[in-house]
Amino acid sequence: MALRTLSRSRTSPRPPGPRLPVVVQTVLFGAFRHVFQPLLQRRYGTVFRLRIYPERNVVLVGDVELIKAVFAGPVETFHAGEGNVVLKPVMGEHSVLLTDEQEHLRARRLLMPAFHGAALRGYRDLVTELATAELDRWPSGTPFRAHDRMQALTLEIILRVVFGVAEGPRLDELRALLGHVVDVGALDLFGWHSPALQKVGRWRRNRERQDRVDELLYAEIADRRTATDLEGRTDVLSRLLSVPGDDQLTDPELRDQLVTLLLAGHETTATALAWAFHELARNPAVAAATTRAADEGDEKYLEAVAKEAMRLHPIISEVARRLTEDITLGGYTVPAGHTVLPSISMVHADGANHPSPEVFDPTRFLGGGPETGTWLPFGGGARRCLGAGFSLLEATIVLRELFTRYRVTAADPRPEPTKTRHITLVPGRGARIVVHRR
Numbered sequence: 001m002a003l004r005t006l007s008r009s010r011t012s013p014r015p016p017g018p019r020l021p022v023v024v025q026t027v028l029f030g031a032f033r034h035v036f037q038p039l040l041q042r043r044y045g046t047v048f049r050l051r052i053y054p055e056r057n058v059v060l061v062g063d064v065e066l067i068k069a070v071f072a073g074p075v076e077t078f079h080a081g082e083g084n085v086v087l088k089p090v091m092g093e094h095s096v097l098l099t100d101e102q103e104h105l106r107a108r109r110l111l112m113p114a115f116h117g118a119a120l121r122g123y124r125d126l127v128t129e130l131a132t133a134e135l136d137r138w139p140s141g142t143p144f145r146a147h148d149r150m151q152a153l154t155l156e157i158i159l160r161v162v163f164g165v166a167e168g169p170r171l172d173e174l175r176a177l178l179g180h181v182v183d184v185g186a187l188d189l190f191g192w193h194s195p196a197l198q199k200v201g202r203w204r205r206n207r208e209r210q211d212r213v214d215e216l217l218y219a220e221i222a223d224r225r226t227a228t229d230l231e232g233r234t235d236v237l238s239r240l241l242s243v244p245g246d247d248q249l250t251d252p253e254l255r256d257q258l259v260t261l262l263l264a265g266h267e268t269t270a271t272a273l274a275w276a277f278h279e280l281a282r283n284p285a286v287a288a289a290t291t292r293a294a295d296e297g298d299e300k301y302l303e304a305v306a307k308e309a310m311r312l313h314p315i316i317s318e319v320a321r322r323l324t325e326d327i328t329l330g331g332y333t334v335p336a337g338h339t340v341l342p343s344i345s346m347v348h349a350d351g352a353n354h355p356s357p358e359v360f361d362p363t364r365f366l367g368g369g370p371e372t373g374t375w376l377p378f379g380g381g382a383r384r385c386l387g388a389g390f391s392l393l394e395a396t397i398v399l400r401e402l403f404t405r406y407r408v409t410a411a412d413p414r415p416e417p418t419k420t421r422h423i424t425l426v427p428g429r430g431a432r433i434v435v436h437r438r
Contacts, residue, residue, distance in 0.1 A: 012333040015059050017049035026053040030189060033317050034345070034418045034425055041346060047330045049338075054086070054193045057338045059329065060318065062346025064353060064373045066330050070321055070342055071381030075101055077327065080383040083320025083339045086423070089192040090181065090210060090263070092256030096386070097264065108386065110243060111257065114161070114236045115390050122234065123161065127394055130156050131401045140437045143411035145430030147274035150398075151179070154266035154273075157394060162261050163220065164235030174216045180209050182267050182422070189422065217255050236261060261387075268315045269391045271424060272377075273398055274431035276309035279360040281410040281433045286360060287403075294403035299396050304365035306395035310377040312360055314344045315424050319379040344376045406435035 018025060018040065028036045029052055037060065040048050046062035061067055070078060081100040084091075088098055096107040113119060134153045138144070155175060159166040166175075191203030198207040221237070224230075230242045237258065240249055249257070280287045286305075293301035318341040325336045334340060349357050353374035354364060364370060378385035385391075402408070410433060417428035 012328050012331060015047050015049040015329075015332045015334065016044045017051075022051045022053055025050050031420050033420060037317065037343070037345060038349075046343075046346060047332060053190070056085075057335075058320075058341050059332075059334050059338055060341045060343050060346070061329065062343045062350070063330060064347055064350075064371075067342040067347065067376070067380070068373050070329075070340055071379075071383075073321075073327075073381075075104075075382055077324050078321035078340070079324055080104075080319070080321050082322035083341075085322070086189060086192070091260050092252070094253040094256035095260040096257060097260055098256075104383075106247065107253075107257065110240060110247060110249070111236070111261075111386055114239055115386050119234065120389050120393060123157075123390065123393065124397065126160055127157055127397045128401065130160070131398045135398075135401055135405055138406070138435050140406070140435055143432050143434050146277045146433045147270065147427050147430045150270035150273045150277075151182070151266065153398070154270040154394065155179070155262075158262055158265040160235075161265070161390075162236045162258060164233055164238060170216050170220060174213065174220075177209050177213050177216070178262055181206075181213060182263060213259070214255060217258055218251060221251055221254050221258075265387055265390075267424060268377075269394050271315045271426050272306060272310050272313075272391070273395055274427050275313040275315075275416075276305055276395070276399065277402075277408060277433050278410075278416045278427055278431045279309060279312065280305070281408045282415075283360055286362065287408060289362075290399065291403045291407070294400045297400070299400070300366065301362065302396045302399045303392055304362040305399055306392060307365045307375065307377075308360060308362040311348045311354065311375055312357075313418070313425065314348055314377060315426075316377070317345045317425060318343045319376075319383070342376070342380075347374055347376055350374075402435075405438060407438055409434045409436065 020028075029050055040050075040060070041062060047059065047066070049057060049059050052058050061070065079100040081098045081104055084097050087095070091097055093099075094103075094107070096104065096111060099107055130153060134149065134156075138149070155178060156166055159171060159175065163171065165171070188202065188206055191197040191206055194203070197203040221241075224237055224241055227233075227238070227241075230238045233239075237254070240254060240257065243249065280290055289301065290305055292298070293305075320339050320341055322339045323334060323336050327334050329340065347353055351357050354370060365375075369375075373380070378388040378391075412429070412432055416431055418425050419428035420426075
């Protein structure tokens with residue numbers, strides 16, 4: 001078997017990996033993983049080990065069949081919440097991203113209705129309205145950073161989805177602060193886990209901003225608890241406050257879920273759209289096909305554009321599963337306490353999974369599409385992202401509204417470099433484009 005729990009034999013070797021000091025491996029992987037990881041893959045193959053701060057031995061996996069086995073493995077053995085421990089200082093211990101087993105299932109069950117079925121269909125008009133307002137403000141013929149504008153748009157959308165409104169002094173301040181919380185680099189991650197660093201410089205400022213975000217969220221929760229019309233509201237906060245009986249969430253639990261939705265619910269979609277604009281600005285034939293799809297309302301093609309941007313430019317390089325017991329993985333022993341990282345980047349860049357992987361080609365997602373397990377921007381298994389459908393809905397609507405209004409060209413002929421920002425990979429120059437009124 002490719003993967004099994006070790007109950008008897010412990011004779012398999014450990015995965016290979018570099019012997020660099022922990023701090024060096026942490027910096028290289030944290031700030032330059034899009035360069036470091038391919039180098040490691042060429043040397044060690046699709047399974048290799050790193051040592052990453054804080055207190056983590058990690059094993060990266062780029063083989064599709066092994067990743068399928070990890071995703072299908074028992075949730076009691078593969079703890080995704082513990083694997084995401086790097087996010088705990090910001091997201092909080094109750095976050096749906098940080099919990100496991102029964103606690104995770106409870107949080108997922110409470111959040112799921114806001115991002116599926118009728119609720120998802122109900123967001124179409126909201127997303128269209130906000131996208132139209134944003135795009136109509138864009139300067140024709142003048143270069144600008146599309147990533148910044150997409151972050152502003154997707155933040156407005158998620159604020160409305162989470163709170164039902166996005167006006168007022170409290171939400172104005174929260175909007176500004178969340179922009180700072182998201183805009184952190186690899187060095188800032190050290191401060192998340194070091195109380196000593198949080199007393200000085202940039203790390204102190206980050207901590208103060210996070211504390212103020214918490215104050216604003218707790219104030220919003222307190223005010224909303226006094227509302228008399230919760231059952232008539234469809235926003236996430238009101239839905240969660242309306243939960244009956246023992247499932248009711250405490251204020252700290254609510255805070256953690258809201259922060260998770262506000263941060264994870266806008267940054268990834270904004271980055272995916274920015275990468276899509278970057279590629280479309282450099283591929284006239286694909287841009288022309290996208291324009292036709294927008295004019296004809298062909299949302300399957302528009303969604304394929306978004307999916308291909310996520311494939312070619314993974315926003316998150318890998319997902320995580322922390323082991324509660326020893327396993328064998330592809331012939332290697334991986335001990336309990338290690339974190340297995342199924343690598344989205346390795347899978348997406350493998351020509352065996354996606355022919356000519358360096359080419360931006362949305363048509364690979366039409367018809368039957370790629371084989372199951374070879375497209376992983378939202379993870380997989382029981383921990384697949386709750387907001388996957390919402391993210392694709394947003395991206396499809398924004399692409400439709402953009403290409404019915406504008407023609408898009410590149411502001412710079414050079415390809416956009418990839419930059420690491422916290423755990424995401426973003427356009428290094430902000431995905432600068434120029435739009436021209438049609």
